[in-house]
Amino acid sequence: PPQIATTTFEKVPKLDYLIILGAYIYHKFPPQATKFIQTHFPELKALLTVCVGSLHLVQTGLLDGKRTATNKYALKLTVEQGKYQQFRNVGWVKDPRFVVDEKMWTAAGVTAGLDLAAEFARVTFDLEVNKLASELFEYQANPARPDPFKYLLDGVKLD
8 A cells, every 4th residue: 555654754753663665676765765774773773674675775785794584586586687796795594584683684575574573573572462462463473494485595596
């Protein structure tokens, strides 16, 4: 559904968390968005990505040297299409559904994003809140490993 902005990059209040969702694989952030993310990252408690959101976040340089998950099919396409060069400084992982590297939380595909959210809630919120959320959503979280979709990157060279 459409997301209608209620503020500007310049007027955003202090943030504790930022979530970057996926769009078109090769989506380019406007320069203001890149600057906004780079400027606010130090003050964040956590930055989370879902699906190809981590492929977008690469543009900021914040994932350089970090262990990172992304949508495996999209990463495979990126390599096959010869567009991998811009992603080389990132430590892409093949097996986990999601990865936590310091305050950077990255998920592979969309359903892995649910598992990342469940893990984030588990370490961030009270046990009762987590239990209630699990029951309300009727969702039982999967662990980071094993990822049943890791085979999608079999034979894909990521270094």
